[in-house]
Amino acid sequence: MNPRFPARSALFAVALLAFAGCRSLGPLGVGAECWSLDGRALVSPPPAADTAARLAADLTEAERAHAARPDDRDAAIWHARRLGYLGRYRDAVAVLTEALARHPGDPFLLRHRGHRWLTLREFARARADLLAAAVACRTTPDVTEPDGQPTPGRPPHSSLHYNVHYHLGLACFLLGDWDAAERAWLCCLAVVDDDESRVAVTHWLWCARMRAGDQAGAFAVVAPIHAGMDVVENVAYQNLCLLYRGDRSRADLAPRAGSSGSALAFGLAHHALATGDRVRARGELQALVASPGWSAFGVIAAEAELARWRD
Numbered sequence: 001m002n003p004r005f006p007a008r009s010a011l012f013a014v015a016l017l018a019f020a021g022c023r024s025l026g027p028l029g030v031g032a033e034c035w036s037l038d039g040r041a042l043v044s045p046p047p048a049a050d051t052a053a054r055l056a057a058d059l060t061e062a063e064r065a066h067a068a069r070p071d072d073r074d075a076a077i078w079h080a081r082r083l084g085y086l087g088r089y090r091d092a093v094a095v096l097t098e099a100l101a102r103h104p105g106d107p108f109l110l111r112h113r114g115h116r117w118l119t120l121r122e123f124a125r126a127r128a129d130l131l132a133a134a135v136a137c138r139t140t141p142d143v144t145e146p147d148g149q150p151t152p153g154r155p156p157h158s159s160l161h162y163n164v165h166y167h168l169g170l171a172c173f174l175l176g177d178w179d180a181a182e183r184a185w186l187c188c189l190a191v192v193d194d195d196e197s198r199v200a201v202t203h204w205l206w207c208a209r210m211r212a213g214d215q216a217g218a219f220a221v222v223a224p225i226h227a228g229m230d231v232v233e234n235v236a237y238q239n240l241c242l243l244y245r246g247d248r249s250r251a252d253l254a255p256r257a258g259s260s261g262s263a264l265a266f267g268l269a270h271h272a273l274a275t276g277d278r279v280r281a282r283g284e285l286q287a288l289v290a291s292p293g294w295s296a297f298g299v300i301a302a303e304a305e306l307a308r309w310r311d
Helices: 010-022 049-068 073-085 089-102 107-119 123-137 160-174 178-190 195-211 215-222 235-245 258-274 278-289 297-309
Strands: 032-035 041-043
Touching: 032 089, 049 073, 073 089, 073 107, 089 107, 107 123, 107 160, 107 297, 123 160, 160 178, 160 195, 160 297, 178 195, 195 215, 195 235, 195 258, 215 235, 235 258, 258 278, 258 297, 278 297
Parallel strands: none
Antiparallel strands: 032 041
């Protein structure tokens, strides 16, 4: 047990966050998707004006394709993904749940529903889906997954197995189960074959090992990360890994917008927590939770840390 963190049973921490992720605080208001871990009803913001029409048209096309091919797993996945891009996460879960009734145990469907359970702060449900997906992956060949919102000039890089273990690690980390998170992210790292994916999972693996008190293991995992890697999308994760190595300072890491900015902000707050600066960590976590963009993993992770603090 790392003495920097409150002494509590790991099982109790898991139970606390499982309860927080699955509790009912009464009916949600019109337009709200879920409750935050501190009891706020979360409403998806409208899409940006320059993308709203395109996202709506993409959803309409996906709905038509799924209606025409109701037994097509991929049509269901794209329907759910297009709903998610518009912030309609509960509708996305409903589409995936109906598809799983037609394709029980399908790892692709379980992986996407597990991701959406994380967005909705239903961590125990996310872990259950992603554990089932991980078992199914043992007999399902790995394939590269298409990007729904690709970066121009960058080919898709994440795969089914990578995404299953990456999101499973997140579910375990959010529940406070550092050892299970480490195991999932080691499985994730084992299937990585590109730098974009490597820096992302390396950041989270460092976090899990630090929380488990394994400082030597945490340094070992970031040792191969360097500034010359082929990273365009996950620069925030790369820079955090360089911070953990001692090759960057906090002053070197400029704030960023969107989910990448949330990832960087959580990484900095967690770094403060993991290295003993609890006052700074608390303030930065509170600022991140109060920021817009509640669906980003960085914001969700900040909520989970503060929920543990309230114990």
